[in-house]
Amino acid sequence: MPRVLQPAAFSQGLKSALIGLVLTAVAIGIWCYWGHHVGTALQGPTSVTLADIAKMKHPSDLPSAWVKFPIEKYVKSNVYLEEERSGVTSVDEEYIVFEAGDRWMIASVPADFNGHELSGQFWESNSPLITEVLAAVAEDTKEVHQGKLYPLEFDMASNYGTEWLSFAGVVALVGGGGLLASFIGLGGIFQSFRPGDAMYQSDDDQSDASNVPSDYERRWSQ
Numbered sequence: 001m002p003r004v005l006q007p008a009a010f011s012q013g014l015k016s017a018l019i020g021l022v023l024t025a026v027a028i029g030i031w032c033y034w035g036h037h038v039g040t041a042l043q044g045p046t047s048v049t050l051a052d053i054a055k056m057k058h059p060s061d062l063p064s065a066w067v068k069f070p071i072e073k074y075v076k077s078n079v080y081l082e083e084e085r086s087g088v089t090s091v092d093e094e095y096i097v098f099e100a101g102d103r104w105m106i107a108s109v110p111a112d113f114n115g116h117e118l119s120g121q122f123w124e125s126n127s128p129l130i131t132e133v134l135a136a137v138a139e140d141t142k143e144v145h146q147g148k149l150y151p152l153e154f155d156m157a158s159n160y161g162t163e164w165l166s167f168a169g170v171v172a173l174v175g176g177g178g179l180l181a182s183f184i185g186l187g188g189i190f191q192s193f194r195p196g197d198a199m200y201q202s203d204d205d206q207s208d209a210s211n212v213p214s215d216y217e218r219r220w221s222q
Helices: 007-043 050-055 128-140 160-191 203-210 214-221
Strands: 067-070 074-085 088-100 103-109 117-123 149-155
Touching: 007 160, 050 067, 050 088, 074 128, 088 128, 088 149, 103 117, 103 128, 117 160, 128 149
Parallel strands: 103 149
Antiparallel strands: 067 117, 074 088, 088 103, 117 149
């Protein structure tokens, strides 16, 4: 049975291999759960209509998570989100309410939005900040929607395609790093079964060194 000749190399290799396997497993798990968004990002947004949205009970009723559609009637809210970078404050997101069927829906849009087409995804956020913001938007525009609001928000402020393709890159980086660490670890484990390089001097070398004249040593010490 093979015997470990370099315990330190075996321990380090085993540690690297285990860390690599964990990273690879995490990357695979994340991809299995969210990877379909990457396929959607590669395909681009699917066109739907306001009639499709009016009939929607859940975002999964639509043909794709990333959709685009024209809007005819909307009102911009006075509520917006600010972002501060390097001491400079700017508007990060604005909010509108648009009509779809007999109800209205809140949508987050990029700053200075003035178009008539939305592109993004429907979602329901559990974030306390977003919940507070949406409540403020609903209060600000209550004279428009008269309480007839969809329970979902449409997010156009975030770029669906860019975000999910960036996500794919991060997952690939984690998974690739995990595989690399695993291979390095396995290499260390295999190496641990081989004898290490021994540093030694023969008796002849030691005797030669002891026979160096003392005056030679003195010259070099000066």
